[in-house]
Amino acid sequence: MNLSLRQLTVFREVMRSGSISQAAKTVARTQPAVSTMMATLEQELGFPLFLREHGKLTPTPEARYFLEEAEAILARLERTKQALSKINALETGRLRIASHPAASGLFMPRLLTGFLKDKREVEVSLIMRSSGVIEDLVASQQFDIGFAETPRPRASIDQVDFDLECVCVLRADDPLARKPLLSPDDLDGKPMAVLFEDHTTATQTEFAFAARGRSFNKRLELRTFMPGLQFVSDGFCYMICDMITAYSHILQGSQPSSLTMRRFIPRVGGSVSILTPAYVSQARLAQAFSAHLAEAIARMREETEAYLDAAGRG
Structure with missing residues (x-):
């Protein structure tokens, strides 16, 4: 028949x-x-x-x-x-996203809100994990997309890396806020908040002070930079922090803030990556969100640099 x-x-x-x-x-x-x-x-x-x-x-x-x-x-x-x-039309499907803490508070939720605006039937699983755990979740294909600090290359993961500049956070009424750039000379002996000892930003910051023969005063050691914003706001310390945390603060610019940000020299970098499983084809929805995320990172870099330029001009 x-x-x-x-x-x-x-x-x-x-x-x-x-x-x-x-x-x-x-x-x-x-x-x-x-x-x-x-x-x-x-x-x-x-x-x-x-x-x-x-x-x-x-x-x-x-x-x-x-x-x-x-x-x-x-x-x-x-x-x-x-x-x-x-x-x-990318109007249905499921996205499983694992994000590191710096992006989970504001950056990733705002990004997803815009992406999902016309996609009412798309289901999303969003979790916050450390970058090392995210690598394993993506490598084992438990999640479609990971957004994490840049890992060492692995055969089981495809990654797109973004090198981002760290910034110095200080109180807006601090005398140092009058300067367009800050360096170890300016922060010599001043209390600092940094991440845990083996984190790349902590080692880069400490090395920058040592290279100039300046005193590095580590007052606070943190797991993430976000709580450091409050310590800086309360006048406890200064902080060289990642761009995503700084950008999240800039996005809340409509709210009164006691903080401001300046470029720090020598440059301290903080690389992040979009991670996807290497041994499976990526769904169209995941491909679209990966591209959306990459565009948002580029936009974040442009807007943060514009903020720093404007702040530096006073």
Whole structure:
């Protein structure tokens, strides 16, 4: 038996209209073509679908039963078409995203809000984990996208790296805020907040002081930079922090702030990466969000640099 979707569609229209001529108009075919198609369908099935008497069609009981099957098949096909259309338009699907702490508080939620605005049927799993844990989650294909501090290359992970400049955070009323750039000379012996001992930003910052023969006063050691903003605001310390934390603060610029930011020399870098599983093809939705994330990182860098330039000019 060799049935086609066209045959099922035409048969349904004949049953609905009760007329070959009316069905032909509905499906935009000629009347002889529809008659031939119904005759061929009956041959394939092996039993008559209509009794033809005095130019009228009377459906057989078998035709009524077959109509239920045909409508079920065509309805399923229509649902499939709609689902595929939504997939193509990125309107449905699921995203599993793992983000490191610096981006989880404001940057990633704001980014997702914009991305999901016209995608009401997209489901999202968003978790915050340390960068090392994120690597393993992506490598094991438990998550579609990871946003983390740049790891060492692994065969099981594809990564796109972004080198970001760290900035110096200080109180807006601090005398040092009058300077466009800050260096170890300016912060000599002043209390500092840094991340844990083996973090790259901590080692770079400490090395910058040592290279200039300046005293590095580590008053606070943190796991993430976000709480450091409060310590700086309360006058406890200064902080050389990652751009994402700084940018998250800039995004809240409509709120009064006691903080400001300046460039720090020599440059302290903080690289981040978009991570995806290497051994599976990425879904279109994940590809689109990865591109959206990359654009947001570039925009963040531009806006933060513009802020630093404006702040440096006073």
